[in-house]
Amino acid sequence: MDWLGIKEFLKDSFKIIISVVIFLVIVVYIFSITQVVGNSMNPTLQNKELFIVNKLQYRVSEVKRGDIISLEYADTKYLIKRVIGMPGDKVYIKNSKVYINDKLLEESYIPKDYQYSDFDLKASFGYDAIPENMYFVLGDNRENSKDSREIGLVKKEEIIGKISWRIWPLIK
Numbered sequence: 671m672d673w674l675g676i677k678e679f680l681k682d683s684f685k686i687i688i689s690v691v692i693f694l695v696i697v698v699y700i701f702s703i704t705q706v707v708g709n710s711m712n713p714t715l716q717n718k719e720l721f722i723v724n725k726l727q728y729r730v731s732e733v734k735r736g737d738i739i740s741l742e743y744a745d746t747k748y749l750i751k752r753v754i755g756m757p758g759d760k761v762y763i764k765n766s767k768v769y770i771n772d773k774l775l776e777e778s779y780i781p782k783d784y785q786y787s788d789f790d791l792k793a794s795f796g797y798d799a800i801p802e803n804m805y806f807v808l809g810d811n812r813e814n815s816k817d818s819r820e821i822g823l824v825k826k827e828e829i830i831g832k833i834s835w836r837i838w839p840l841i842k
């Protein structure tokens with residue numbers, strides 16, 4: 671191999687290394703792909719659907735009620751849930767209706783006749799209101815969801831990002 675060949679090889683290798691580094695930065699800090707596993711978000715999200723998680727979203731803006739998020743759970747597991755309760759909120763469920771600060775939460779994504787168990791934040795976890803930097807999350811399929819009623823409140827640092835774009839299926 672002559673000097674020109676070595677120079678071209680090094681130039682191409684450098685381009686590949688830079689591309690890999692850029693890809694890793696994007697995957698680690700900006701976007702990732704996640705798959706819905708199970709039926710806890712039915713009817714909104716279906717089992718085996720693929721989504722892009724926007725990891726940058728909550729670095730530049732606040733978590734909002736109604737956002738669908740990906741969160742860390744038990745070191746190696748991830749959950750997809752909807753944010754229902756925000757810091758400072760008093761949350762309870764009575765007669766299959768969610769109440770935030772004693773006001774009924776309108777949830778167009780839940781069928782009107784859907785029945786699920788009562789819940790009280792104070793009785794279950796001892797909190798009068800959700801502490802700072804913590805959130806109450808629920809699956810849309812309330813009777814088939816591992817969510818804050820079982821796992822407790824979610825810390826802000828456990829939120830990976832916002833579910834932003836459907837990859838598969840392309841059309842729902």
